[in-house]
Amino acid sequence: MAEFGKTxxxxxxxxxxxxxxxxxxxxxxxxxxxxxxxLKPEFMIAIGGGGFIPARILRTYLDIPIFxxxxxxxxxxxxGEKGPQxxxxxxxxxxxxxxxxxxxxxxxxDSGATVAFCKEHLSQHNPSEIGLAVLHRKNKPKKVELxxxxxxxxxxxxxxxxxxxxxxDALDIDNRN
Amino acid sequence: MAEFGKTxxxxxxxxxxxxxxxxxxxxxxxxxxxxxxxLKPEFMIAIGGGGFIPARILRTYLDIPIFxxxxxxxxxxxxGEKGPQxxxxxxxxxxxxxxxxxxxxxxxxDSGATVAFCKEHLSQHNPSEIGLAVLHRKNKPKKVELxxxxxxxxxxxxxxxxxxxxxxDALDIDNRN
Numbered sequence: 001m002a003e004f005g006k007t008x009x010x011x012x013x014x015x016x017x018x019x020x021x022x023x024x025x026x027x028x029x030x031x032x033x034x035x036x037x038x039l040k041p042e043f044m045i046a047i048g049g050g051g052f053i054p055a056r057i058l059r060t061y062l063d064i065p066i067f068x069x070x071x072x073x074x075x076x077x078x079x080g081e082k083g084p085q086x087x088x089x090x091x092x093x094x095x096x097x098x099x100x101x102x103x104x105x106x107x108x109x110d111s112g113a114t115v116a117f118c119k120e121h122l123s124q125h126n127p128s129e130i131g132l133a134v135l136h137r138k139n140k141p142k143k144v145e146l147x148x149x150x151x152x153x154x155x156x157x158x159x160x161x162x163x164x165x166x167x168x169d170a171l172d173i174d175n176r177n
Numbered sequence: 178m179a180e181f182g183k184t185x186x187x188x189x190x191x192x193x194x195x196x197x198x199x200x201x202x203x204x205x206x207x208x209x210x211x212x213x214x215x216l217k218p219e220f221m222i223a224i225g226g227g228g229f230i231p232a233r234i235l236r237t238y239l240d241i242p243i244f245x246x247x248x249x250x251x252x253x254x255x256x257g258e259k260g261p262q263x264x265x266x267x268x269x270x271x272x273x274x275x276x277x278x279x280x281x282x283x284x285x286x287d288s289g290a291t292v293a294f295c296k297e298h299l300s301q302h303n304p305s306e307i308g309l310a311v312l313h314r315k316n317k318p319k320k321v322e323l324x325x326x327x328x329x330x331x332x333x334x335x336x337x338x339x340x341x342x343x344x345x346d347a348l349d350i351d352n353r354n
Contacts, residue, residue: 019197020196020197020198020201020344021197021350021351024197024344024345024350025350025351026348028350046229048233048243048245049233049236049243051228052223052229052230052232052233052243053229053345054244055229056226056229056230056345057235057279057345059226060346060347061348062349063311065247065249065264066225066226066229066247067264067265068227068229068247068265070242070243070244070245072242087242087244088244088245088267088268089268090264090265090268091266091267091268095287107227167197167201168201168230168233168237169236169237170201171237171238173198173201173202173205174198174202
């Protein structure tokens, strides 16, 4: 029990709570950065579930269509390590992506693994340029350094390695803790 | 100008503003209704873009996966009338839907046309049951009466024929009007 308690103590991270209006304001900052860049994306690819809400708010500013892919983290049976796996992909990827300027949207740049996996799969269909917009970037050791992976990298806010509490995960939106 | 002014005046509807926390509370009501029903959905189909935010919040309560389809309203070249058109569909619809219990998610039951169109296309892949969850239902003359179209109908809140202002459409979230 002592060891268990110690482990728990060591892994406690500070929680950072965001309200929906905080998120909306961060999306506006993100939208301004995208609009000021030479990417000029023709549409978004939201990575679900985290990218759905940022992408929908971003559409208010960018006024471009949203397409979606769904990727989950599954625990590998052999390794026990969690890795990304596609649960839904684009229905007509070649038709959509060939020679187009694309903006991937996700909530957070954490380890970088999910976005890197998504970018690799999108690249097979030859988009002309790929950008990435995330609400938050955690400054921590990464599996993949996303700013080096995509041609255009946009981030709303940089954080330390904190425990981000998004409003959409709240069971009681009026009493979060 | 007088005629123009008159027309404008006649088409002005009362605006009803919802905050994000209002929406989150309505999703909780909706989730309680879904959980109390015999549908027991295995996953959601969110209709984009309106269904993305409700579906993502709903997932916090229902804890089932989200799949997405994108449907837009296009103006017909011949008729000039707006009709729904699929821009993204499920990548493996038979595999996903056959004999499964499905919950369609959208933001509003307005004319009913988009959801009816979506339901018709989903039905071709033989799900065992189809439910529909919407944040809001407008009580007004309908193209399609959705409660009669789906086996399970869930609505967070009923309204008159009002102009709903969702928070995600705000350019300035702190000063909406």
